[in-house]
Amino acid sequence: MVLVNGxxxxxxxxxxxxxxxxxxxxxxIAYRNGVAEFLxxxxxxxxKGCKRLAIPxxxxxxxxAELNSVCHQLSDDAVIKIIITRGSGGRxxxxxxxxxxxxxxxxxxxxxxxxxxxxxxxRVRLCKQTLSENSSxxxxxxLNRLEQVLARNEWDDVDIAEGLMFxxxxxVIEGTMSNVFIVKENQLLTPKVDKAGVAGIxxxxxxxxxxxxxxxxxxxNLSRDELFTADEIFVCNSVxxxxxxxxxxxxxxxxxxxxxxxxxxxxxxxx
Amino acid sequence: MVLVNGxxxxxxxxxxxxxxxxxxxxxxIAYRNGVAEFLxxxxxxxxKGCKRLAIPxxxxxxxxAELNSVCHQLSDDAVIKIIITRGSGGRxxxxxxxxxxxxxxxxxxxxxxxxxxxxxxxRVRLCKQTLSENSSxxxxxxLNRLEQVLARNEWDDVDIAEGLMFxxxxxVIEGTMSNVFIVKENQLLTPKVDKAGVAGIxxxxxxxxxxxxxxxxxxxNLSRDELFTADEIFVCNSVxxxxxxxxxxxxxxxxxxxxxxxxxxxxxxxx
Numbered sequence: 001m002v003l004v005n006g007x008x009x010x011x012x013x014x015x016x017x018x019x020x021x022x023x024x025x026x027x028x029i030a031y032r033n034g035v036a037e038f039l040x041x042x043x044x045x046x047x048k049g050c051k052r053l054a055i056p057x058x059x060x061x062x063x064x065a066e067l068n069s070v071c072h073q074l075s076d077d078a079v080i081k082i083i084i085t086r087g088s089g090g091r092x093x094x095x096x097x098x099x100x101x102x103x104x105x106x107x108x109x110x111x112x113x114x115x116x117x118x119x120x121x122x123r124v125r126l127c128k129q130t131l132s133e134n135s136s137x138x139x140x141x142x143l144n145r146l147e148q149v150l151a152r153n154e155w156d157d158v159d160i161a162e163g164l165m166f167x168x169x170x171x172v173i174e175g176t177m178s179n180v181f182i183v184k185e186n187q188l189l190t191p192k193v194d195k196a197g198v199a200g201i202x203x204x205x206x207x208x209x210x211x212x213x214x215x216x217x218x219x220x221n222l223s224r225d226e227l228f229t230a231d232e233i234f235v236c237n238s239v240x241x242x243x244x245x246x247x248x249x250x251x252x253x254x255x256x257x258x259x260x261x262x263x264x265x266x267x268x269x270x271x
Numbered sequence: 272m273v274l275v276n277g278x279x280x281x282x283x284x285x286x287x288x289x290x291x292x293x294x295x296x297x298x299x300i301a302y303r304n305g306v307a308e309f310l311x312x313x314x315x316x317x318x319k320g321c322k323r324l325a326i327p328x329x330x331x332x333x334x335x336a337e338l339n340s341v342c343h344q345l346s347d348d349a350v351i352k353i354i355i356t357r358g359s360g361g362r363x364x365x366x367x368x369x370x371x372x373x374x375x376x377x378x379x380x381x382x383x384x385x386x387x388x389x390x391x392x393x394r395v396r397l398c399k400q401t402l403s404e405n406s407s408x409x410x411x412x413x414l415n416r417l418e419q420v421l422a423r424n425e426w427d428d429v430d431i432a433e434g435l436m437f438x439x440x441x442x443v444i445e446g447t448m449s450n451v452f453i454v455k456e457n458q459l460l461t462p463k464v465d466k467a468g469v470a471g472i473x474x475x476x477x478x479x480x481x482x483x484x485x486x487x488x489x490x491x492n493l494s495r496d497e498l499f500t501a502d503e504i505f506v507c508n509s510v511x512x513x514x515x516x517x518x519x520x521x522x523x524x525x526x527x528x529x530x531x532x533x534x535x536x537x538x539x540x541x542x
Contacts, residue, residue, distance in 0.1 A: 010286070
């Protein structure tokens with residue numbers, strides 16, 4: 001099902017700035033057991049993104065009602081994607097202030113992943129495609145995703161579940177569709193996302209849980225070497241939850257106790 | 272008029288990767304006196320961009336016929352925009368190889384600019400929004416244009432016609448919608464676009480003309496200081512042609528002989 005500005009419709013005007021310039025934001029939400037998980041966190045991040053891009057989106061109540069209407073039609077678990085764009089109009093890159101932002105809500109069947117992924121871990125690769133750095137776009141989930149597209153299309157080996165991406169200084173930042181954490185001497189470390197990368201909802205949830213439960217957690221630049229010498233590595237996002245990393249190319253990693261604890265905690269979290 | 276994959280239609284499926292990820296390219300072509308100017312150069316750059324992004328677009332003859340059909344309906348000068356996206360489909364960022372690229376051709380009335388711009392020059396400002404650097408995306412005219420959107424929306428003073436953008440090392444790269452040249456001691460200098468920026472059609476035309484006419488032209492990193500101490504400055508693109516820069520903030524520049532010669536040469540060029 002697709003709602004465009006509240007209307008059942010799967011098309012959008014080609015003048016929309018989302019298409020013309022990638023001028024917008026998105027959220028990908030897991031709908032499981034009748035619940036749109038971490039919905040408040042997703043909507044909060046979406047609004048924060050609008051503010052960062054100066055998109056004057058204020059119809060959060062209308063969006064909420066439309067989301068409800070999409071969810072009510074779902075008979076099974078699903079993935080819900082929200083896109084907010086700056087709307088149609090303006091003279092080239094310039095956006096007049098009277099442009100109405102566009103709301104697009106779509107539901108999609110859950111992609112099925114091997115059951116072994118959360119239990120035994122995944123194989124990941126190191127992407128050649130790097131992430132550019134720009135603090136004005138870092139952290140938010142905007143629609144300019146060519147770097148992720150190019151990175152994800154470096155491989156078609158179905159045994160590789162994710163690729164890790166690095167910034168211009170060779171620090172690991174994130175996976176193509178996930179955030180990354182490492183465990184080193186019982187400390188939890190995750191890359192800063194102030195110059196590149198997305199500030200993921202599950203990433204934030206894990207950091208908060210760790211702080212509340214006496215697990216040291218730090219956001220810092222993580223070099224390739226720190227990644228390779230980690231005790232445990234995992235990736236996470238709103239749809240997959242937490243997947244341990246069992247292999248980076250030919251390097252093997254154990255699915256360790258910290259990762260397992262965090263998986264357990266996430267499973268038991270109120271969503 | 273809008274043609275989407277050859278059909279008169281002004282909407283596109285929201286699943287199109289152009290909207291979802293900015294996964295595509297565009298060209299903006301001046302249609303003047305019955306001629307789509309520099310059409311071969313635009314189509315060549317478009318194909319080069321497709322190759323860089325591994326978009327398997329091959330329907331160049333169909334695109335050409337569709338362009339003809341759009342042009343035949345025009346009774347006045349216009350701007351023609353072509354968008355090619357990777358098409359609809361794939362699993363997330365991953366694009367299966369059987370996806371059909373989308374072709375979108377739209378025509379727009381020419382924007383009217385003050386007659387003084389090409390003659391007396393324009394006021395420009397220095398944008399705070401920087402350009403990120405990534406050689407994999409530099410040079411091509413892809414759809415990830417948030418940096419330009421943010422830069423262009425830093426001002427709404429109608430007396431400022433363009434903003435100049437800098438890379439992460441404070442080198443000037445381009446305008447929000449134009450390339451930039453400076454003249455220093457009768458040499459023509461323009462920023463490299465191998466890490467950021469678009470390799471403009473008029474930029475290339477000017478460089479070629481200069482080489483053929485004994486004017487020294489060099490692509491190099493240009494610092495803020497080199498910009499400020501230039502003898503002449505101008506910006507260019509396919510729609511505006513060449514606009515001298517008369518002011519950068521409070522700094523004034525003369526509309527000099529090299530710029531005037533290049534304007535004359537462009538006006539007389541076969542397009």
